[in-house]
Amino acid sequence: LETLEHSIKYNKELMIHYHGRYLSNQILRVQPYKLVFSVDNLYLIAFSPTEDKIRKFRFSNIETVEELPKNFYKNRDIENYITTSQTLFANDTSLNITIHLHVSAKRAKYFDYKKYLHSQKILYKYDTGEIKVEYKVNNFNEIDNLIIKWLPEVKILKPEDFKIHIQKRLTKKLVSLS
Template identity: 30%
Template structure:
């Protein structure tokens, strides 16, 4: 990780001239203290970096010193390709720093006018993939998974299932799918003897093995994911249907917007009232929602739900001695 950051500093000084520690830290997503340490390391290694004082000062190479760091390598092209596909790495990962370096190299290959446009665009457009609430889970295994997929190396993983059980598996990673910023590795499981989907955030520990493998010639990542997604949607729909709880309610006003998210089977207007037949999935869900609306509704069916509301209302009245 440090090596890629040091290369990033060299390429930025080579392309942009004088840069202060604050701007270097912002671009490379590091602290200013880290940048100061990195500059010291580069100077000790013989890189002729000088410090310039004053309000417009910073660091730069000595006069007439240039390096040839702008040639895109195979790894750079792969990282640029992944980025163009929307596969963006987590912060503070090796892949993230490699992508930054590749973009800096790409920036250095264009004319001065176009370079200014690139810098301007990077300063004025920003994608924040973090959720509004809670904290985004950082996955430390993505670099190893990416290398394993590209180099066809087997992985030993410790995978935590949804129920909490952790399993040890030897897998052959055929590819990676990124959906809604979540990484999924599609791999042949040597225990189950079939291709399975592993959510990367549930991989607690990982080890890259020396043994190589070959991907079957008839395997297609996009087709496999499409079929798996259809099956997942089908199974989820079946599960929702099996957890059905239909209620019939009489509303004294049209409050259809409050039922958003539930499947409404029918709506009948009788004089100034509306009778809804709604699937609320479960008895507990119906209780929680409808009791809060009990001053505006009358539950007609099922009887157990109607009795629940009546019992709850009588209990509240007893507290007030009414």
């Protein structure tokens, strides 16, 4: 962890040996940008010059880290992407999907007290204590865990394909129990 923090602070390239779900036993040269704690895991956000893309590495899957003598200049576009992304699951920074939720009176206060994503807006407060909430995301994975966590106190008003996405995720979870 100290090597990662040092490399981020002083813009030092890294060689990491990674063994994860999608990258099995890979050795990669990366430019580290940030350590992020998300969904009970620590992640390294880094740029891979070889692949020319931003990568997210779960800390527990990084087997070895070697700091290289080469420095790099941080790319402002990458830094902007990291600071404007709502979650680790963002593909880009354009928020082109609008999701409307109906939250029960029993749980409305939690949405009133806390913004779960930067884009959260309370559109309407009903006399009954219920609220209508809006989120703007760039893919469903940014918000699906939040929705599943609050079921059945949250109802998806729109879009319809997001309802279908959540139903499929829940069905898959239930099937795995049998």
